[in-house]
Amino acid sequence: MKGSLRRAGTERPRKEAPSRRGWLPRVPVLTAVLVVGAIVVSAAAGAALASLLSGDTSSNDGSAEMGLGPPADDSAEAGFARDMMVHHAQAVQMAESVRDKTESEGIRTLSADIALTQQAQIGQMQGWLAVWGLPATGSEPTMTWMGHPTEGRMPGMASPEELNNLQKASPEEADVLFLQLMIPHHEAALPMAEAVLEETNRPEVERLAGAIAASQRGEIEMMKGLLQQRGVPVEDSAAPGEHSHGADSHPHGGE
16 A cells, blocks of 8 residues: 555655755856856946046046046056956865865855855956957066066965865865965955055056955955864964965965
8 A cells, every 4th residue: 555655646755855956056057157147247347347437428437537548558457457367266266166065154155255256356357458458468477567576376376286185175174275275365465456556546446456455354354263163273474475476385285
């Protein structure tokens, strides 16, 4: 009798389990779609704003009166956009790596926010360069616009070995390594944002650089708190401009 009921009964018990299994894989896919959408929309928005600030007299933000023309190829604005796009791209890579494996809701929320926010900001900067008529990459070493050209990785950037360790780590290990890598990564972005704020007079650049500095300062404190919750000591931060450029810049890279 029980066997016949299972064969002739409703499909309800079998529907519930597959529906849960089918929902989980769609989360990374949905986030990936949102990331792609963010960069497309932000690139369009950045291009539109840069276009207005470069000479559309219908703009009502005072930019026409400022007489702003497109920045030069070796300008602080162009250098900031190019370097910060590279810096952001690695942050997005690390955030997406840990988001897909973490079992911590806090880490998942943080990593998704970093991925979406920084990919959107990449889109804005791509839009600027397109409207300014400048290539996405420059001919000079990174950070030349800041007065200290860098041939290797920019400060705060994770090494290939560290990225590989993050990819291979268990969920718990990945949570800690992600935080240990992302804190100095964020800290190194602050001097870049502050440097362009001192040089630029373009409202769109000022707004984005200010937003980057404010959001990353807040996320640094949040990530330090997440490390402390896990019983991991937080290393003293290097002062701006004192980050090592070499492969030994992350002593935790072998963890």
